[in-house]
Amino acid sequence: MTSEERDKDFVWHPFTPDQPWRDPAHRLPVIVRGEGPYLWDEEGKRYWDGNSAIWTNLHGHRHPRLVAAVRDQLERIDHVSFLGLTHPWGAELAERLSRIAAGESGPRYRTFFSDDGATAIEAAVKIVWQFFQQNGQPQRDLFLCLAESYHGDTVGAMSVAQSRFHRLFEPLRFPSVPIQAPACYRCPFNRAAAGRKDARQGRRCSWECVRVLEEALDRHGHRLAALWIEPKVQAAAGMWMHPEGYLRELDRLCRERGIFWIADEVFTGFGRLGSWLACEREGVFPDLLCLAKGLTGGMMPLAATLVREEIYAGFTGGKNRAFLHGHSYTANPIGCAAALASLAVFEEEEVFERIARHAELLSTLSQRFWRHPRVGDVRQEGLVLAVELVERQADRSSFPKEREVGFRVCERARAYGLLTRPIGDVLVLVPPFCVSADDLAGMVGALERALWEELP
Ligand SMILES: Cc1ncc(COP(=O)(O)O)c(C=O)c1O
Numbered sequence: 495m496t497s498e499e500r501d502k503d504f505v506w507h508p509f510t511p512d513q514p515w516r517d518p519a520h521r522l523p524v525i526v527r528g529e530g531p532y533l534w535d536e537e538g539k540r541y542w543d544g545n546s547a548i549w550t551n552l553h554g555h556r557h558p559r560l561v562a563a564v565r566d567q568l569e570r571i572d573h574v575s576f577l578g579l580t581h582p583w584g585a586e587l588a589e590r591l592s593r594i595a596a597g598e599s600g601p602r603y604r605t606f607f608s609d610d611g612a613t614a615i616e617a618a619v620k621i622v623w624q625f626f627q628q629n630g631q632p633q634r635d636l637f638l639c640l641a642e643s644y645h646g647d648t649v650g651a652m653s654v655a656q657s658r659f660h661r662l663f664e665p666l667r668f669p670s671v672p673i674q675a676p677a678c679y680r681c682p683f684n685r686a687a688a689g690r691k692d693a694r695q696g697r698r699c700s701w702e703c704v705r706v707l708e709e710a711l712d713r714h715g716h717r718l719a720a721l722w723i724e725p726k727v728q729a730a731a732g733m734w735m736h737p738e739g740y741l742r743e744l745d746r747l748c749r750e751r752g753i754f755w756i757a758d759e760v761f762t763g764f765g766r767l768g769s770w771l772a773c774e775r776e777g778v779f780p781d782l783l784c785l786a787k788g789l790t791g792g793m794m795p796l797a798a799t800l801v802r803e804e805i806y807a808g809f810t811g812g813k814n815r816a817f818l819h820g821h822s823y824t825a826n827p828i829g830c831a832a833a834l835a836s837l838a839v840f841e842e843e844e845v846f847e848r849i850a851r852h853a854e855l856l857s858t859l860s861q862r863f864w865r866h867p868r869v870g871d872v873r874q875e876g877l878v879l880a881v882e883l884v885e886r887q888a889d890r891s892s893f894p895k896e897r898e899v900g901f902r903v904c905e906r907a908r909a910y911g912l913l914t915r916p917i918g919d920v921l922v923l924v925p926p927f928c929v930s931a932d933d934l935a936g937m938v939g940a941l942e943r944a945l946w947e948e949l950p
Pocket residue numbers: 610611612613615644645646647724729730758759760761762786787
């Protein structure tokens with residue numbers, strides 16, 4: 495039995511329909527090796543990892559420094575409980591994360607470790623809930639969240655989001671209040687011409703989305719536990735990108751009213767947008783901050799929920815005030831060692847300079863997509879590129895879902911050596927930071943060629 499046959503008989507994959515797999519003509523790539531920006535299948539075919547192992551990988555696969563750190567750690571320890579015990583790597587990582595989150599002038603943060611993006615979110619939901627329950631504001635029981643926000647697939651994470659992926663699970667979700675997302679391309683107040691390269695050059699609105707936010711804060715303020723946001727880029731929505739200034743306005747409005755806001759930087763954290771954190775780009779400091787994916791450079795599952803020290807103070811002062819939450823693999827030492835090694839790579843290899851150079855190149859290369867008549871929008875933040883396909887540019891209308899246009903373009907791109915995954919009809923490139931200029935040109939070229947072939 496081949497691995498592919500075994501897989502098709504015994505494995506259940508996330509967000510993966512069964513039906514195409516039953517087609518004998520459908521080939522499932524069996525990946526057996528990774529190095530730098532490349533993956534190899536068992537037949538020896540090489541691919542670019544165009545989605546950085548579902549947005550986790552930063553420095554490429556098997557970066558020697560991370561490999562050495564994990565090997566070294568295995569010589570010392572595998573795993574140990576974090577219930578009332580600690581270890582040097584967890585302690586150091588928490589301090590480093592606090593410094594990254596606070597920058598030069600921000601507050602001190604305390605870290606609660608967990609395993610994945612969704613677990614970082616669950617912890618934040620429960621921290622905020624317990625904080626208000628035991629600190630005299632039990633009426634604060636509502637969360638505010640942006641349209642099409644996504645924070646992971648566990649029940650709490652689904653509840654504080656508004657994702658199309660979760661409609662089926664509506665009865666399981668506790669209620670939260672949705673508000674308009676500041677996503678310019680599909681904004682009802684967008685006055686820019688559609689399908690034009692210059693459509694995104696500056697907002698042509700009067701910050702209606704900020705007014706919507708302000709009204710919601712005023713209407714629900716006394717009951718609000720917190721506001722959630724994926725700052726700057728809502729990844730799973732289809733790489734919806736927020737205009738410069740929105741986050742600052744959000745921070746100001748929440749601070750004026752004493753309302754907590756939570757930054758989900760599971761996707762945007764650790765250089766993806768060209769800075770350590772998306773929040774840094776607008777000089778704001780959230781009350782809580784969720785990190786995962788790139789935290790270990792994509793090597794191990796590890797997540798962190800950072801809270802301002804004032805919030806942590808709400809859990810001190812007695813045994814019955816402890817946070818009632820935990821996971822078996824909290825602060826796994828191998829994960830922590832990988833995370834520390836990843837941070838060291840940032841310091842030693844001028845990673846931010848490389849991201850800036852590549853982001854500029856990607857911006858130049860991606861202009862070619864505008865030539866295609868079915869491209870409605872080309873948007874980019876750092877090393878995140880999104881190309882949104884539409885049936886008609888003029889009214890930004892989408893293709894019928896059944897046509898699976900985005901999926902088919904990406905399937906075709908695989909033949910040209912690019913592995914990536916669309917979000918609906920939004921084509922996405924999220925390359926590892928270690929790519930060369932030639933790799934980037936190759937990835938964009940493969941996607942463009944696949945697009946013209948699929949939609950001539
Ligand atoms: C912004 C954001 N938050 C949370 C998650 C959930 O992370 P995980 O898949 O590690 O649970 C994701 C995953 O894509 C994400 O993009």
